Amino acid sequence: MxxxxxxxxxxxxxxxxxxxxxxxxxxxxxxxxxxxxxLDGGGLYGTEDAVNFVVRExxxxxxDGPYAxxxxxxxxxxxxxxxxxxxxVADQREFAELHxxxxxxxxxxxxxxxxxxxxxxxxx
Numbered sequence: 840m841x842x843x844x845x846x847x848x849x850x851x852x853x854x855x856x857x858x859x860x861x862x863x864x865x866x867x868x869x870x871x872x873x874x875x876x877x878l879d880g881g882g883l884y885g886t887e888d889a890v891n892f893v894v895r896e897x898x899x900x901x902x903d904g905p906y907a908x909x910x911x912x913x914x915x916x917x918x919x920x921x922x923x924x925x926x927x928v929a930d931q932r933e934f935a936e937l938h939x940x941x942x943x944x945x946x947x948x949x950x951x952x953x954x955x956x957x958x959x960x961x962x963x
Contacts, residue, residue, distance in 0.1 A: 841953055842878070843927045845917040845934065848948040850910060851885055860941035867937060871919070876930065880917030911948070918954070927951055 871877035889904035921927040928951060935949035 840920050840922055841924065841927070842918060842920045842956075843931075843951055843953050845880075845919060845931055845949065845951050846913050847915045847938070848911050848950065849914050849945060851912045853945050856942050856945075860937065863937045863941055867934065868917075871930070876919050876921060878918045878920055880915065880919075882915040883913060886912055924953070927953075 868877055868880070886904035886906050889906070891902045891904075891906075893900050893902055919927065919930070921930070931949055931951040935947070938945070938947045938949065
């Protein structure tokens with residue numbers, strides 16, 4: 840079965856999500872885990888302790904956070920497995936709708952990407 844990575848991007852420093860969103864997410868993730876769809880995931884701390892390694896012109900340099908230029912950061916991630924792309928997309932929309940319902944004042948981008956297992960095309 841194809842596996843997917845979902846992640847949530849948002850502006851950094853928008854505050855803590857409301858408890859209602861945490862509660863809704865706990866219920867949603869519990870249902871997805873019970874169905875065998877949700878494999879692993881979690882939230883991420885801010886970029887204040889982040890470390891980037893930048894490769895430029897064959898040289899590697901380390902850049903520590905926080906990053907003043909970062910306007911949007913990944914705030915959470917999930918690894919999921921679905922029988923089809925259509926089911927993955929439908930559930931990712933449902934996930935995004937939880938954010939719209941319980942934290943409408945924040946702009947959130949909920950992204951779904953298929954995980955590559957080799958040179959084959961997505962959806963294979």
